[in-house]
Amino acid sequence: MAIKLLLENAHIEGIRSYDVYRKHGGYRSVEKAFKMTPDEIVEEVKKSGLRGRGGAGFPTGLKWSFLAKPEGVPRHLVCNADESEPGTFKDRYLMEFLPHLLIEGLIVSSFALNSNHTYIYIRGEYAWIVDILDQAIAEAKNNGWLGKNILGTGFDCEIYVHRGAGAYICGEETALIESLEGKRGNPRIKPPFPAVQGVWMRPTVVNNVETLAAVVPIINNGGEAYSKIGIGKSTGTKLLSACGNINKPGIYEIDMTCSVEEFIYSDEYCGGIAKGKKLKACIPGGSSVPILPANLLLKTAKGETRIMSYESLADGGFATGSMMGSGGFEVLDEDQCVVRHTMSLARFYNHESCGQCSPCREGTGWMYKILKNLEYGKGKMSDIDLLWDIQRKIEGNTICPLGDAAAWPVAAAIRHFRDEFEWHVLNPDESQKRNYGLAHYADPIHVPAAVG
Amino acid sequence: MSEVQKFKVTIDNIAVEVAPGTTILNAARMIGGDVTPPAMCYYSKLQDSGGKCRTCLVEVSKGSEKDPRPMPKLVASCRTTVMDGMEVKNITSDKVLDARKGVVEFLLMNHPLDCPVCDQAGECDLQDLSYEHGTEKTRYEFDRRTFEKEDIGPYIQLHMTRCILCFRCVYTADQLTNKRQHGILDRGEHSEISTYLSKSLDNEFIGNVIDVCPVGALTDKTFRFKNRVWFTKAVDAHRDCPTCSGKVRLWMRGEEVFRVTARKDQWGEVEEWICNDCRFHKKETKDWVIEGPTKIRRSSVMSQNHYINEVVPQPELINDVIGKNPKLLFDIHSESDVNRPDVDLSKIEGPAHSNDFKKNKPE
Numbered sequence: 001m002a003i004k005l006l007l008e009n010a011h012i013e014g015i016r017s018y019d020v021y022r023k024h025g026g027y028r029s030v031e032k033a034f035k036m037t038p039d040e041i042v043e044e045v046k047k048s049g050l051r052g053r054g055g056a057g058f059p060t061g062l063k064w065s066f067l068a069k070p071e072g073v074p075r076h077l078v079c080n081a082d083e084s085e086p087g088t089f090k091d092r093y094l095m096e097f098l099p100h101l102l103i104e105g106l107i108v109s110s111f112a113l114n115s116n117h118t119y120i121y122i123r124g125e126y127a128w129i130v131d132i133l134d135q136a137i138a139e140a141k142n143n144g145w146l147g148k149n150i151l152g153t154g155f156d157c158e159i160y161v162h163r164g165a166g167a168y169i170c171g172e173e174t175a176l177i178e179s180l181e182g183k184r185g186n187p188r189i190k191p192p193f194p195a196v197q198g199v200w201m202r203p204t205v206v207n208n209v210e211t212l213a214a215v216v217p218i219i220n221n222g223g224e225a226y227s228k229i230g231i232g233k234s235t236g237t238k239l240l241s242a243c244g245n246i247n248k249p250g251i252y253e254i255d256m257t258c259s260v261e262e263f264i265y266s267d268e269y270c271g272g273i274a275k276g277k278k279l280k281a282c283i284p285g286g287s288s289v290p291i292l293p294a295n296l297l298l299k300t301a302k303g304e305t306r307i308m309s310y311e312s313l314a315d316g317g318f319a320t321g322s323m324m325g326s327g328g329f330e331v332l333d334e335d336q337c338v339v340r341h342t343m344s345l346a347r348f349y350n351h352e353s354c355g356q357c358s359p360c361r362e363g364t365g366w367m368y369k370i371l372k373n374l375e376y377g378k379g380k381m382s383d384i385d386l387l388w389d390i391q392r393k394i395e396g397n398t399i400c401p402l403g404d405a406a407a408w409p410v411a412a413a414i415r416h417f418r419d420e421f422e423w424h425v426l427n428p429d430e431s432q433k434r435n436y437g438l439a440h441y442a443d444p445i446h447v448p449a450a451v452g
Numbered sequence: 453m454s455e456v457q458k459f460k461v462t463i464d465n466i467a468v469e470v471a472p473g474t475t476i477l478n479a480a481r482m483i484g485g486d487v488t489p490p491a492m493c494y495y496s497k498l499q500d501s502g503g504k505c506r507t508c509l510v511e512v513s514k515g516s517e518k519d520p521r522p523m524p525k526l527v528a529s530c531r532t533t534v535m536d537g538m539e540v541k542n543i544t545s546d547k548v549l550d551a552r553k554g555v556v557e558f559l560l561m562n563h564p565l566d567c568p569v570c571d572q573a574g575e576c577d578l579q580d581l582s583y584e585h586g587t588e589k590t591r592y593e594f595d596r597r598t599f600e601k602e603d604i605g606p607y608i609q610l611h612m613t614r615c616i617l618c619f620r621c622v623y624t625a626d627q628l629t630n631k632r633q634h635g636i637l638d639r640g641e642h643s644e645i646s647t648y649l650s651k652s653l654d655n656e657f658i659g660n661v662i663d664v665c666p667v668g669a670l671t672d673k674t675f676r677f678k679n680r681v682w683f684t685k686a687v688d689a690h691r692d693c694p695t696c697s698g699k700v701r702l703w704m705r706g707e708e709v710f711r712v713t714a715r716k717d718q719w720g721e722v723e724e725w726i727c728n729d730c731r732f733h734k735k736e737t738k739d740w741v742i743e744g745p746t747k748i749r750r751s752s753v754m755s756q757n758h759y760i761n762e763v764v765p766q767p768e769l770i771n772d773v774i775g776k777n778p779k780l781l782f783d784i785h786s787e788s789d790v791n792r793p794d795v796d797l798s799k800i801e802g803p804a805h806s807n808d809f810k811k812n813k814p815e
């Protein structure tokens with residue numbers, strides 16, 4: 001049985017309420033943390049090897065230690081609950097069923113970062129979760145975990161829930177900060193980074209929901225113990241939201257040592273491909289990361305078994321690998337069309353671009369239009385190269401990573417599924433009636449002897 | 453050691469010393485010529501401007517003396533400050549030229565290319581940019597985005613279809629007027645400059661948005677379709693104005709003042725903001741003290757206009773730029789037969805005709 005640190009108590013009836021949560025050991029980490037100094041907490045998080053769960057995987061302890069501490073200027077912690085990446089829905093589960101776990105993590109983290117006013121920026125569509133969080137905050141406050149002079153330590157802390165208005169871009173940390181300030185959610189040009197000038201130009205740390213929840217077991221069990229779980233630089237446990245053509249879609253907590261194959265086929269996790277179909281492709285970390293065909297998903301280009309860790313998923317770089325991303329695990333079976341799938345992602349990024357910088361504003365729409373032609377049998381062979389060139393001219397040339405996130409799925413789809421695109425061009429009528437199918441995408445790949 | 457310590461930065465192999473905090477773009481402007489990246493959104497007089505259009509991308513091949521690592525991505529030179537010992541590649545980097553071609557293509561993709569009927573033609577930054585850095589053809593095969601024309605107040609017309617969303621007019625209104633009444637509505641490719649409820653813009657400095665607009669999206673209604681800018685003669689003039697400095701540029705044809713704008717520097721930026729009164733209401737020569745003809749870049753289509761006896765400056769050559777042939781500045785006089793300095797337009801009655809320029813006039 002795999003280790004569970006976050007979802008350990010998720011099955012307990014009434015765990016959403018304060019009393020049940022507390023009875024099962026809730027808020028212990030706050031008691032423990034208040035006996036430590038803020039620097040010791042940061043040190044503990046550093047030791048744990050925890051990496052940001054929002055997508056980029058940046059070491060959390062390091063991020064915290066970068067926080068500027070100018071004299072007399074308040075600092076803020078902001079919890080990024082904007083979760084809008086297609087395929088990612090793990091934060092929703094955490095907040096919906098274990099709201100106190102997040103609040104607990106927020107109190108400890110706020111203490112470590114000396115944030116007296118901490119914000120949860122939540123995606124607008126999660127309207128009902130706002131009520132759940134507000135209630136949890138009120139309960140925590142009534143029981144003395146929030147407010148003035150918490151537990152007599154002299155530390156004051158308030159947590160506010162701020163609703164977004166339904167824009168994916170507001171998950172990007174600087175756009176989130178702008179939106180939190182009441183402005184249009186346009187990403188800022190960096191530098192300055194939020195650690196120096198964030199909300200209201202004050203030093204700010206923005207962390208994902210899961211990242212902040214993971215602080216609770218780190219303080220409870222010690223950073224050392226946390227770092228022993230997992231493998232390499234993928235320490236602790238990670239929540240994955242599995243969806244697509246699998247038997248058991250849902251949220252799974254893994255310790256990042258299981259193989260991708262095991263994750264898809266074992267009954268403990270996804271339970272195999274639905275309706276007895278075959279696996280064709282998968283996006284392992286949310287819509288922004290490269291899609292992989294079945295053969296490269298289960299084994300790396302070197303022929304090694306791919307496991308569900310940050311390093312292994314990224315093995316081979318973008319040529320033959322992908323990324324852990326935000327943990328949105330999307331599985332496509334043999335009946336799915338990669339062209340159509342890529343088109344719908346392109347539509348998403350086109351719709352969600354903030355429009356500030358020209359490559360993303362114009363390029364995302366252009367890619368979507370070309371993909372629409374290809375999908376509906378109106379494409380030309382040259383369109384495939386054109387798409388490649390457009391994504392290349394967007395990637396790396398924009399203000400924020402949304403441009404890259406729009407470019408990568410298109411690049412990966414062409415890189416690995418070019419023949420499916422070509423088939424659409426060569427068979428405009430047939431491609432409207434049936435899908436390309438599995439083709440050779442699950443065939444074992446030839447591993448050149450020289451690679452090692 | 454009374455001197456403030458300066459940073460040495462090398463751009464396309466040309467070294468320059470600048471004060472700490474200077475951006476790469478401004479350092480390049482100190483060198484001038486071809487090593488200066490084009491800037492469509494940055495405006496030195498507007499705080500927070502820049503970073504958006506991405507035409508000014510450059511490659512930083514050496515971060516600094518202390519940390520010589522190159523920067524992993526191209527950076528927007530208008531928003532990246534120099535470090536001591538930094539080495540930058542602009543036109544010597546194929547990566548930059550390639551990315552810039554891409555940016556120009558993106559900017560032009562949805563642009564109507566209605567230059568023949570656009571008042572900005574001849575003084576349009578996008579025209580210059582595409583001429584210098586663009587490709588001849590677009591690969592975009594879809595319908596272009598269009599918007600309705602919009603009157604924003606009695607003097608300014610907004611032609612959103614031409615806008616490149618540089619945000620300059622928004623910053624201008626934000627920083628020059630006490631209450632910004634227009635801004636960007638919507639998101640992504642649907643973004644548009646507009647006002648809520650067709651509100652008219654009425655602030656005494658709002659006319660400056662016309663001057664900062666790099667394209668013909670914001671135009672002066674008092675000048676609309678009156679003349680092509682290159683048929684008018686630019687003259688510097690001033691008046692005693694209670695609101696602004698009163699230092700303006702008049703665009704004249706004979707004795708008639710067709711248009712009043714702020715004076716612009718060599719980077720196309722306004723030198724001093726002017727008020728609406730000077731811009732829209734002072735259209736008679738008697739309103740102004742004329743200082744003399746404006747010096748206009750020889751390469752500009754505007755300079756086809758008859759300042760006889762002007763010394764033709766030699767194009768600046770950058771010999772140090774390695775690996776690139778220095779590009780000669782384009783001299784319109786040698787290119788087009790409607791550009792003859794000896795034909796004085798102000799002496800021709802009515803609109804000029806190509807016949808006026810023929811060597812042997814067919815009478």
Ligand SMILES: Cc1cc2nc3c(=O)[nH]c(=O)nc-3n(C[C@H](O)[C@H](O)[C@H](O)COP(=O)(O)O)c2cc1C
Binds near residue numbers: 058
């Ligand atoms: C377009 C875009 C959308 C993003 N959306 C989210 C999001 O919904 N939730 C999130 O936690 N991080 C999101 N991020 C990542 C954040 O910018 C930031 O890296 C993250 O919140 C940092 O938290 P972490 O260090 O705990 O991962 C997004 C980034 C981009 C570029």
Ligand code: SF4
Binds near residue numbers: 169187357399403404
């Ligand atoms: S990359 Fe896209 S989303 Fe990000 S700032 Fe530019 S236009 Fe906005």
Ligand code: SF4
Binds near residue numbers: 619620
């Ligand atoms: S109207 Fe002109 S100044 Fe304003 S954003 Fe558009 S192009 Fe820029």
Ligand code: FES
Binds near residue numbers: 504509528
């Ligand atoms: S001028 Fe630098 S990005 Fe526009």
